[in-house]
Amino acid sequence: MALKNDHYTYRVTWSADDNEYVGLCAEFPGLSWLAKTPEGALRGIRKVIADVIDDMKRNGEEIPEPIANRTYSGKFMVRVPPEEHRKLAIQAAEAGVSINRLASAKLSK
Template sequence: MNIKHYTYRVTWSPEDNEHLGLCAEFPSLSWLAKTPESALRGIGKVVAEVVADMQASGEPIPEAMAEKHYSGEFRVRIPPQLHRNLALTAAEQGVSLNRLASAKLAA
C-alpha cells in the first residue's frame, strides 16, 4: 500500500476563500491552504498521519482506487416505469438497454 497512489484533488472553496485539498479514499479529510500546492501537500500529510494511526491500531486501510480492479459491471435499481421507458427508447433506437444506459452515463 502506497499513499502516493491515492486519488488526490485540489479545488477552490469559495466559502473559505482558499484552495481545498481532498483525498477520494478518505472523504472525511480535507486541508485548506492559500495555494493549490500547499493544499496538496497538506492533504498528503494528513492522509499519511491517519494511515499511520490506522496501521498502529490495526485498522483496515482503504485500497487506492487506482489499484482496484473494476469489472465494468454494476447494478442500479430504478423505478419500473423508468425501466419500461428506457427499454422502449432502446428498442426504438435499435440498441440494447445496456448500450443505451452506458451511452447515457457517458454523456
C-alpha cells in the same frame, strides 16, 4: 511525508466559504486541508493522509485500498422504477441498441 506507494485519489478545488483551496482525498472523505495555493492544498492533504495511515497502522486498523489499485468488472446493478425501465426499453428499441448499451452511453456523457 507522503507514502512511497501513494496511489490515492486527490482533488484540489476552490472553497468560496473558506476563501482558500481545499485538498481532498476520495478514499478518506472526512479529511481535507486548506491552503492559500492549490499546490499547498495538495501537499497538505497528502501529508494528512500519510499521517492518518501511519496512525492506522500503529492501531492495527484496516487501511483503505486506493481506488486506482482496485479492479472493476464493468458491471453494476441499478434499480429504477418500472415506468423508467419501460421508457429506457422504448428508447433502446427505437435506437436499435440494448438497454445496457443505451444506459452506458447515457452514463458516459
